[in-house]
Amino acid sequence: MSAANTHYNGKDFAEWQKEWALEDRYNFRTIEKKWQKIWEDEKVYRAEVDKNKEKFYLLVEFPYPSGVGLHVGHPRSYTALDAVARKKRMQGYNVLYPMGFDAFGLPAENYAVKTGIHPAVSTKQNIANYKRQLKSLGFSFDWDRCIETCDPEYYKWTQWMFLKFFEKGLAYKAKIPINWCPSCKVGLANEEVVDGKCERCGAEVERKDKEQWMIAITKYADRLIDDLDELNFIDRVKTQQINWIGRSQGAELDFDFADEKLRVFTTRPDTAFGVTYMVMAPEHPFVAKYMDRFENKDEVWAYVAEAAKKSDLQRTAGDEKTGVELKGIKARNPYNGQMIPVFISDYVLTGYGTGAIMAVPAHDQRDYDFAKAFNLPIVQVLEGGDISQQAWEEDGAHINSEFLNGMNKEDGMRAAIDYAVKNGFGQAKVNFKLRDWVFSRQRYWGEPIPMVYCEHCGWQPLPESELPLELPEVTDFLPNDDGSSPLAKATDWVNTVCPKCGGKARRETDVMPNWAGSSWYFLRYCDPHNDKEFASKEALDYWMNVDWYNGGMEHTTLHLLYSRFWHKFLYDCGCVSTKEPYKKRTSHGMILAANGEKMSKSRGNVVNPDEIVENFGADTFRLYEMFIGPFDQAAMWSEESLMGVYRFVGKIYSLFKKVSKSKPTEKDLRAMHKCILEVDERIETMKFNTAVSSLMTYVNYLSSMDEIPQEMYEVLLKILSPFAPHIAEEMWARLGYDKTIVNEKWPEGDRKLAEDNVVTLAVQICGKMRGTIEMPKDSPKEEVEKKALQLENVARQIEGCNIKKIIVVPNRIVNIVV
């Protein structure tokens, strides 16, 4: 055995073999620690650019290193893609499978408020703990590429990218009503509000006008939808993103109102002859502007004030429509010249479209409800339904619509828009539900926004040479009551000079949201130590795109959407050469406690991965997480089932004693090739639970043998190694190999050898099972029929019956119809 270039660190192989001879029991503790150290010392999983090899980039969402440590849910997806990574490596791919830490965020800051420990310190400790835990599970991450988003060497480039957004006009500061969490004292993006509540703490979100940095993600709305077509994302993800972006095509139309035009957005301009009134949002600028001309001014005021007090949640709570007519001013329908009343009502949203609508109660249920409540006329303009009962929202030929009469929807839409264009009161328009990304957070533990405000020059970007703009030291991490960031208190840091005129200036004190760093981390993995650029073109061109990205469904409209957008922006800047970052996106299900509840500290039902590793070993843990159930579905933790997997691993260990120089029979080879083919396919299709079943079936087969041909055991170790790398590596070494199994060639399953030459066919009479017959594979139909009819059971049952026909499904079934 050559000591050099082997994975034994110079230790004498014979010495090890002596040790092994003494070990009768499966001692996972020593085995696993030993191999983890060897893998790490010899950098077995290191990924380098190698243009002669085809690359494969696998990505799992990097964790936020919380104080409680790794959750048993994390390893589910890490193990799954680790299995894929290991298999791909054995198949000759140059695999990049990196890991890092999404390390900025609120919990570290809250912890600092409570304990006074600086977020940088607690984060560092947490990362060390996470690393230890991840390493104890034997993942094949290239730890040399580990990144941390809170590292100035990393966030330097996050800031650099922000400056790009600013340079291209996509980052802008605006005073807009934002979602404000009164408990976290922080503004939230729309994506972070769930059911009107703060995604993080559950407090009801308020509306607050605040100056915020915004990023114009809406400019990419069309592309974010259209480019999904080419991607291999699971459908759930695609449809959720499409729904979230919410594209609707229609038209903007101007109605005359007082001395100006009241503009509305509608998806059905062809129903304009059915408009019987209009509605503006209470916040619509015309309401305040024309207040003095309304005859019922007091009533209008009261309604506006009432609406302002309500949260979004309260406004959408009731089913009943409320509102007030703006008496004294009527609007004029440009299609037919009709004068119609105008209302304000909070069922019209200020943030969508133009904040005003034309109401067509006959064909929109919401308008219908409002019309009924306020006794307004309902004019049907599309055929169908029963307007006396409810609005007719389906299609139908146009009626009562002058030049549109008789047309279908498509023609009617075109004609209505043409007419509006010709007469100068409207045009086609596409609208989105997606809002621009609120990018400011009034917090400490995030990337400082590299902008400076000068009285004379306005907002100025920091020059690139001043990056990274590091976080200043502060002692008080509490957000201020006025809603400003803790950074505002670091006056030395805040007061600076204008990069343009050199005059007095102040730094931006808000920081970026925690979604910033994760929006481009997959690019940094390609070239993590580069201090000249965020990643070299060479590295990016070689490694990108990510071939397979797995992560949680909860990030579909957050991280996944943001990072696709961010990447597209970098593409437009010429910084990356692919339009999309991820080729394939899959998603794992949650791991729940044994009773089906979510694991949480407060419920006291959290399973600690450390304990599982300590008591059963990493291999058992990994195999169990794969075996627990379908990968994309929620699964319940069960220690009993874990024991079953533990037994399985122990069995593999003890089978070693039976390995011999004997030759496999045809039947043995069949079992072996069947298993190879199944495991291979089931890894690719993410059916990890049944892949493990296949391995179990094969191990059961081996157990029943008196002697196990070495070839059969070696194949087992190879196809087992993606799931249980430690024991595979250990037994591989014990077979006498002095090179790691990691780079062994993945076995090829032979379909011919895997096929049975004798098949069992079910014999049915009128579809009911009556028995089985064994036949050579692909026996001619006649023989099958003959043998089936000879079956005692069959002969007895069909006695005295007419055989109508016999259906033979080759190698499967004989069905005798009487």
Added chain:
RNA sequence: GCGGGCGUGGUGAAAUUGGUAGACACGUCAGACUUAGGAUCUGAUGGCGCAAGUCAUGGGGGUUCAAGUCCCUUCGCCCGCACCA
């Protein structure tokens, strides 16, 4: 309300996509063994029946030689979006 998914033994689940329902495990029962180890091994295990059989994939109906799988209908659960004009 709209969109997506699901419903199979005592339990977690399989089922080559229309072809022997319950693979693989857990649990349970019976037996063997003992270097007492979260032991191991062997066998049984959907219900009813001594058996031949028969009933079983949420319920009802249909298509088919054949349905967990396709169609209609109904009930129940989960997830996402939600007054988006």
